[in-house]
Amino acid sequence: MRFCIHRGTHEIGGTCVEIESQGKRIVLDIGLPLDVTDPDAMALHPVPGFDKPDPSLLGVVISHPHQDHYGLAYRLPQETTFLIGEAAQSILEAADFFTPAGLKLQHVIHMAHRIPIELGPFTITPYLVDHSAYDAYAVLVEADGKRLFYSGDFRAHGRKAKLVEQLIADPPKDVDVLLMEGTTLGRPESEQGFPSEDELVPKFVEMFEQTDGLVLVWASGQNIDRLVTLYKACRRAKRQLILDVYTIHILRATGNEHIPQAGWQDIRVFLPKSQKRRILQDQSFELVNPLKTYRIYPEAFATEADRSVMLFRPSMIRDLDAIEHLKIGRLIVSVWGGYLKNEKNKPLMGWLEQRSIPMDRCHTSGHADANLLGDIRRAFPQALLVPIHGEAPETFARWPDRLLVGNDGEWYEINY
Ligand SMILES: [Zn+2]
Known part of the structure; x- marks a missing residue:
């Protein structure tokens, strides 16, 4: 199994990760970058299946209904299979009537908390998390005996905090790679923690x-x-x-x-x-x-x-x-x-x-504070930590062991 972060190694939003195994591929999120004002004109990532249908692209996961995670999905071929929570899909469809930012998907597999989905060589297990978007998931991807965990966007000071506490108490074991968001890292408030x-x-x-x-x-x-x-x-x-x-x-x-x-x-x-x-x-x-x-x-x-x-x-x-x-x-x-x-x-x-x-x-963040990010990092002690969805990936150096600050568009083989 190998993976490539097409976008998101050094920025918040626009997340897109491609994972390959045995010639088949899945994608985690297809977000609109925050600085793109004309999504119609933006060049799509070089992923076979994005411009025209390609049978080796088995599915595109939309971790949660925020535009910086799904905002380019409308540009993909209608035949594309999407994996998304049922409520998340309904929310995007309801939004589609009233705003240009909604989304209607044709081919959908619904994700549900801790229910594995088999897709070619991949097993994808969603974990419902606490976030400011409803029906948000982290996902575990397994193939070739390797395991990658993608945190998506999450926090533990909202109304689903318990789910993240459970994840920390009972995380998937033997994870090789942890793609963890770091939206708030580098901001002083993140160190103090956010109000619930x-x-x-x-x-x-x-x-x-x-x-x-x-x-x-x-x-x-x-x-x-x-x-x-x-x-x-x-x-x-x-x-x-x-x-x-x-x-x-x-x-x-x-x-x-x-x-x-x-x-x-x-x-x-x-x-x-x-x-x-x-x-x-x-x-x-x-x-x-x-x-x-x-x-x-x-x-x-x-x-x-x-x-x-x-x-x-x-x-x-x-x-x-x-x-x-x-x-x-x-x-x-x-x-x-x-x-x-x-x-x-x-x-x-x-x-x-x-x-x-x-x-x-009067507001509180939709994202994890520094303390919680540390808890998640420690919940996957063996994993290579790869920062994503943050402007300051160098701030991840507080967890120096097995850290990989990657670059957009680079492929990494999971082979250790
Ligand atoms: Zn989000």
């Missing part, structure tokens, strides 16, 4: 309680853990949570009845103009008609502002500006801080200033 999702709840509650008027929370509609956090905080602060139709469909796509949904107490549904346009264009009224009872219409926003929290994205500014006499008390930014520096979000800053809306932050 549950620790965010009282922080949100306090901010909600201190606000007159509507609270806006900017968070991803696909960060399910965060939406659960917000719902819990809303219940405690006695505010209703207003979610847009897109987010409601993402929540439903998880297939998990324990996750907040339309119909739950104090969840209201809002249809932003952009989503309304999309529904009208496609005549897809079945997406909104069943939600009628839970809808909140613009007129009610002003009168119910004091007892509402709204999940916000900068694209909703126009919807809010169209509502008369709406008092917006605060914006809480609950996404990665880097987005704030993005040129694209300059109009948001101008808008906040113009409407005198104070901005606060």
Whole structure:
């Protein structure tokens, strides 16, 4: 068995790993690099089967539904077999209707926690992990008597922390190569550790309680853990949570009845103009008609502002500006801080200033801190450690034994 990291040895995102055994191949992730603005124009990695169908490419694993792991999948031939979690696939399909970043896959094998999948010479065993994307997996790949473990993106301070603790307590044995993400390594916060999702709840509650008027929370509609956090905080602060139709469909796509949904107490549904346009264009009224009872219409926003929290994205500014006499008390930014520096979000800053809306932050990382990365490294003591999905692979030198800092596009034979 040999492997090649086509992209991701020295950057966060754009991950793509090819593994070969007996002339057959599989690929782990086909991510859109964070700095690529035109994915249509990006040259695909030199993997047979990417440009046109090739029977030696047996499957492409999508570890989790984040664009930097699946964002180039739409460029592959329709015949390509994908391995992805069932909920992850549903989430990408639900997103596909409303955003250009969604994905519809034709040929799919569903991954499930610790259920091995045989694919030619490969045995692929997925391990469900804790991450800010729902239905995220690490995978063990076995062939030719060799074993490679790919961590995917993970953490242990979210709502599935136990799974990662179990992985550390009972890891696959005799792993030869460990491809481990290092997103946060090199950042001082990573050494201190990140707050847990549950620790965010009282922080949100306090901010909600201190606000007159509507609270806006900017968070991803696909960060399910965060939406659960917000719902819990809303219940405690006695505010209703207003979610847009897109987010409601993402929540439903998880297939998990324990996750907040339309119909739950104090969840209201809002249809932003952009989503309304999309529904009208496609005549897809079945997406909104069943939600009628839970809808909140613009007129009610002003009168119910004091007892509402709204999940916000900068694209909703126009919807809010169209509502008369709406008092917006605060914006809480609950996404990665880097987005704030993005040129694209300059109009948001101008808008906040113009409407005198104070901005606060309340967030925790989707990725492992330095301590947890050390725990994972030690769980695979015999493995060659190969950094991936990090900007500073040299920071892995804190685990100097059996360390290989590779380069994009280089092949490595697993033969020791
Ligand atoms: Zn991710």
